[in-house]
Amino acid sequence: MAEQQMDELKKRTPMDLSFKQIWKRRFAFDAELPFPQGITFLPCGHYAAEVTSLPAEMQLVTKNGDVKMRVEAPSDVTPPYTFHVAFCGKSRCGVYVTKDGVTRLSRLAWLPDGFDPRDKAWTTELTMRSHGGMVDIKKTLTAGMGQADVRFVTRGRQNALYWEDGRLFFTFSTRIFGAFQGVASFDPAKMDVRLEGTILFDYGDGKLRNDVASHLFFDEEAGEWRAFVSNFSTASDALSGRAEGGLNAAWCKENPLHGLSVMKAKSLGLKGFMHEDPSGIWDPDAKKWRLFLCTFVKGIKAQMLESDNWDGPYEPLTEIVPEDSTGTTIQWMNGVRYCFSGSAEHALYVYSYPLLKKLGKLKLDVEPWGDTPLDTPWGVMKTTNSRVWPCFAELPDGYPYKYILLTMDRINIPGMPNPNWTYGGLYIYGAK
Numbered sequence: 001m002a003e004q005q006m007d008e009l010k011k012r013t014p015m016d017l018s019f020k021q022i023w024k025r026r027f028a029f030d031a032e033l034p035f036p037q038g039i040t041f042l043p044c045g046h047y048a049a050e051v052t053s054l055p056a057e058m059q060l061v062t063k064n065g066d067v068k069m070r071v072e073a074p075s076d077v078t079p080p081y082t083f084h085v086a087f088c089g090k091s092r093c094g095v096y097v098t099k100d101g102v103t104r105l106s107r108l109a110w111l112p113d114g115f116d117p118r119d120k121a122w123t124t125e126l127t128m129r130s131h132g133g134m135v136d137i138k139k140t141l142t143a144g145m146g147q148a149d150v151r152f153v154t155r156g157r158q159n160a161l162y163w164e165d166g167r168l169f170f171t172f173s174t175r176i177f178g179a180f181q182g183v184a185s186f187d188p189a190k191m192d193v194r195l196e197g198t199i200l201f202d203y204g205d206g207k208l209r210n211d212v213a214s215h216l217f218f219d220e221e222a223g224e225w226r227a228f229v230s231n232f233s234t235a236s237d238a239l240s241g242r243a244e245g246g247l248n249a250a251w252c253k254e255n256p257l258h259g260l261s262v263m264k265a266k267s268l269g270l271k272g273f274m275h276e277d278p279s280g281i282w283d284p285d286a287k288k289w290r291l292f293l294c295t296f297v298k299g300i301k302a303q304m305l306e307s308d309n310w311d312g313p314y315e316p317l318t319e320i321v322p323e324d325s326t327g328t329t330i331q332w333m334n335g336v337r338y339c340f341s342g343s344a345e346h347a348l349y350v351y352s353y354p355l356l357k358k359l360g361k362l363k364l365d366v367e368p369w370g371d372t373p374l375d376t377p378w379g380v381m382k383t384t385n386s387r388v389w390p391c392f393a394e395l396p397d398g399y400p401y402k403y404i405l406l407t408m409d410r411i412n413i414p415g416m417p418n419p420n421w422t423y424g425g426l427y428i429y430g431a432k
Contacts, residue, residue, distance in 0.1 A: 014333055014350045015360035019405050019429035023191040026425035028103045029084055031143035031195035036260050041126035043117040043208055044180045044198055046142035047085045053133030058085050060128055068126060071095060074106045088176040089210050090116050102377045105415045108177060118207040143182055143195045146175035146422045148408045150391045154217040157282035159330055161393055169257055170406060173212040175422045180210035183257050188399045191428055197258045201250055201265040209233035215279045226251050228278035245270030247278050249311035268312045273297055279329045290354055292328045292339050295320055302328050302341045304354050318356050323349055327389025340390040348390040368409040368427050378414050385410035401430030
């Protein structure tokens, strides 16, 4: 009887699982790490100070004391309050206020003409100082105002989960008004999500870039960390202007999961269309690298590419799927590879690997979209946008849940002007 039950369990697929929501949280500048020693300024930095009286401002100054930029504390909020300035990319910084336990947008501040905060030289040449009725500034790496685009970090070339000290690691987009690449971890027995680090990308052009939506993995055979990355940093505050193909290969020797890390990067050289949300795997049977991604054709649709080399060139293996797609991910269940994708169609779809035959969808007890009002620090809000990521994993025996799903909602910070990518809140589901 026991052997028969085991055989039945092994036949189960992701569509047979019923996921129960077991954890949710949104970090709003309340997950922090210190700057690395010797670094005084970062283009992904979060700068916060207590305002005790007005007027007050933060001043970005050079080593010789020249003021590069001034950011005034809001005058329409009565002190005391916490004043936040957060950089994210090349054109604007976010100005936020925390008052009575709630963090709200004050405004977006344009950077001075000709000033690109991503230049490497600024990391030790600039510093932020307080002026007026403000205490000393705290400089931190941050999980931002929202967390999105979640994907488990993997080990090897076939997407085994990466563990350190009993903790699973995942990457996410650190949302402020644009985004940069964050790293977090949690113990699946405790669901204690914590910020671990930030990754920036170096194209060899003297800048530290804010690319996102990565699949990060440790390639044991090559002895280096590698990633497939969406190159959003080549655009400004919109999706237009991204580099050809939309995807990069990135690599480094040192573990990039903790603190501030920089990975070298280059284009994957994809031709013809824009792409995003890559998930890669080496298929030993086909002796090919396979890349599951979203292709900008007739909307945004999932597709499988393949190559002899991890960093390309890649060619199509399949046509695009009919369904709207996002967060394309390859993972295992019961020794079988499956392809997962979110969708605007209020579904988390499951496809066969590698030919992308639609098999069904995941079942969730609490969907992170729809018309259900959600209680948030900003009041009761709701979202109808279902383009969320299905970050699926099968866990070893001994955990409360055998299968786990990490995703997010799409609720933006109230008052943010468009274009706006400040979503979302993190959700963890479990299935037995």
